Amino acid sequence: MELRRADIIADALEELVFTGGFHDGDRLDELRLARQFDVSRTPIREALQRLVASGIAEQIPRRGVFVRQPGPVELMEMFETMAEIEGVCGRLAALRISEAALEELDRANASCCAAVEGGDADAYYRENERFHHVIYHQAGNGFLEHEALRLHRRLKPFRRLQLRLRGRMSQSMAEHKAIVEALRAGDPDRAAEALRGHVAIQGEKFHLLMSSLRSAAE
Amino acid sequence: MELRRADIIADALEELVFTGGFHDGDRLDELRLARQFDVSRTPIREALQRLVASGIAEQIPRRGVFVRQPGPVELMEMFETMAEIEGVCGRLAALRISEAALEELDRANASCCAAVEGGDADAYYRENERFHHVIYHQAGNGFLEHEALRLHRRLKPFRRLQLRLRGRMSQSMAEHKAIVEALRAGDPDRAAEALRGHVAIQGEKFHLLMSSLRSAAE
DNA sequence: AATTTCTATCTTGCGCACAAATCAAGCTAA
DNA sequence: TTAGCTTGATTTGTGCGCAAGATAGAAATT
Known part of the structure; x- marks a missing residue:
C-alpha cells in the first residue's frame, strides 16, 4: 500500500521523534539521514516536509529542518x-x-x-x-x-x-x-x-x- | 522570508484551486505545472506535497495528486x-x-x-x-x-x-x-x-x- | 584583546536523468 | 464481439550533481 519510501521514512522519523530519538532543536540532517536509511536525499526531503506539515518539525529556509517539541x-x-x-x-x-x-x-x-x-x-x-x-x-x-x-x-x-x-x-x-x-x-x-x-x-x-x-x- | 520556490508555487496553486482554476478530481500534472511555472519538477513536487498535507489535494501513489474539493x-x-x-x-x-x-x-x-x-x-x-x-x-x-x-x-x-x-x-x-x-x-x-x-x-x-x-x- | 572581514567548507534548493510502474491502444483468441 | 494479453508511451519515484547561500574558523585591523 505504501510504495513510496518517503512515507515509510516519514513514519520512522515520526516514531523516532515521539520515542525520544531526537530532542527539541535537533537538526535533521539530510545527508546523515540519507546514509542512515540508505536512500538518496530526495525521499528524505519529502519525508521531512511531511514532518514539517504535521507540526513535528520546523523548517527554516536555507538552514534546514529542526525538531520542534512542544514546550x-x-x-x-x-x-x-x-x-x-x-x-x-x-x-x-x-x-x-x-x-x-x-x-x-x-x-x-x-x-x-x-x-x-x-x-x-x-x-x-x-x-x-x-x-x-x-x-x-x-x-x-x-x-x-x-x-x-x-x-x-x-x-x-x-x-x-x-x-x-x-x-x-x-x-x-x-x-x-x-x-x-x-x-x-x-x-x-x-x-x-x-x-x-x-x-x-x-x-x-x-x-x-x-x-x-x-x-x-x- | 520565502526563498523557496516550492512555497510560492504552493501558494499560487492553493489560490488557483480556491478561485476555481481547478475542479474536483483534476490531476495536477507535474510536467505541465513545471513548464507553466518555468521550474523543474522538484519544486512542483514539494508544492504538491504541501497541498496534500493541507487537505486540498489527495495523493495516490504512482498515480499522481488530484484536486479534492469538499462535497x-x-x-x-x-x-x-x-x-x-x-x-x-x-x-x-x-x-x-x-x-x-x-x-x-x-x-x-x-x-x-x-x-x-x-x-x-x-x-x-x-x-x-x-x-x-x-x-x-x-x-x-x-x-x-x-x-x-x-x-x-x-x-x-x-x-x-x-x-x-x-x-x-x-x-x-x-x-x-x-x-x-x-x-x-x-x-x-x-x-x-x-x-x-x-x-x-x-x-x-x-x-x-x-x-x-x-x-x-x- | 576584541571585533570585523575573509575564506574554506558544508548544506540546502533545484535541475536533470533513469528506472519502475501505470495507462492506453492494438492485437489475438475464444 | 469481447475478454485478455502485449507493447509503446506517459508519468511518477528516486539518485545524483551543481550552484547559491549559510556557517565557522582563520586572518587582519583597530
Whole structure:
C-alpha cells in the first residue's frame, strides 16, 4: 500500500521523534539521514516536509529542518484544545449517538474498570482510547472526527504522562460513567461539560498561571 | 522570508484551486505545472506535497495528486466544526479577553457597519475577518488560535459566497453586537452560544445557496 | 584583546536523468 | 464481439550533481 519510501521514512522519523530519538532543536540532517536509511536525499526531503506539515518539525529556509517539541505552555494549550474538542464531540454525540454505541461505551468502561483493578495500565490505556474514539465517531461529523483523531494522536506520547499527573484512575472511571449517563440522557450541555472537565480541570489552572505570568511580563 | 520556490508555487496553486482554476478530481500534472511555472519538477513536487498535507489535494501513489474539493456533506461538516470551534474560542475569550480587545471589536464592528451602509462588500469582509481573528486570539490559546485560523482560511472561498445573500450582512451585524455584549459581560456560555449560532447560520445559508444554485441549474 | 572581514567548507534548493510502474491502444483468441 | 494479453508511451519515484547561500574558523585591523 505504501510504495513510496518517503512515507515509510516519514513514519520512522515520526516514531523516532515521539520515542525520544531526537530532542527539541535537533537538526535533521539530510545527508546523515540519507546514509542512515540508505536512500538518496530526495525521499528524505519529502519525508521531512511531511514532518514539517504535521507540526513535528520546523523548517527554516536555507538552514534546514529542526525538531520542534512542544514546550510546557504549548503542551497545556494542546491539552486544553483537546478537552474543548472532546466537549464539542460530546455535545454533538449526545444528540446523535446510537444505542449500539452507548452499549459499546459501557463495554469499554467495564474493561477499563477491570484493567484498573487488575493494575493493567496498558489495557486501561487501550480501552480508554476506544472509549474516546467511539465518542468522536458518534459526534456524526466526519471532519470533526478526523480533527479530533489527529490531535489525539499528536498528544499520544504525552497522555501517559498526563494520566500520571492526575493520578487517580478510579476518579477518571467515575467521570467516564457520568459522561455515558449524560450521553444516554441525550443532554448536550451536561455531556460537553463532563467531557471537558474530564481532561481539562488542572489544565485550566495551569493555563491561568501561565497566562498571568505572561501578561505580567508584558 | 520565502526563498523557496516550492512555497510560492504552493501558494499560487492553493489560490488557483480556491478561485476555481481547478475542479474536483483534476490531476495536477507535474510536467505541465513545471513548464507553466518555468521550474523543474522538484519544486512542483514539494508544492504538491504541501497541498496534500493541507487537505486540498489527495495523493495516490504512482498515480499522481488530484484536486479534492469538499462535497456538500463535507462542507456542511466543516461549517459545523468551524461553528463549534468559534464557540469554544468565544467561551474561553469571555474569561480572558482584555479591555483593549473589546474596544478593538467595537471598532471592527463600527467599520463593518460603515461598510454595510456604504455597500462596500470588500471592506465588510475584511473587517468581519478582523473581528473573528481578534476573538480567536483572545481565547488565550495559541494552539487553538492556530487551528481556528487554519479552518477559517480553508472555508474562506465558501464563506465569501454566502455574503451575497440579501440581508445577510445586516443580520450578521446584529449578531456581532450580541457577541461583544456577551464577551463584555464575561459570560462564557452566552458568548459560546452566540458565536456558534452566528457561524452555524453561515453554514445553513450556504446550504440554502447551494441548493438554490443547483435547482436553478436544472 | 576584541571585533570585523575573509575564506574554506558544508548544506540546502533545484535541475536533470533513469528506472519502475501505470495507462492506453492494438492485437489475438475464444 | 469481447475478454485478455502485449507493447509503446506517459508519468511518477528516486539518485545524483551543481550552484547559491549559510556557517565557522582563520586572518587582519583597530
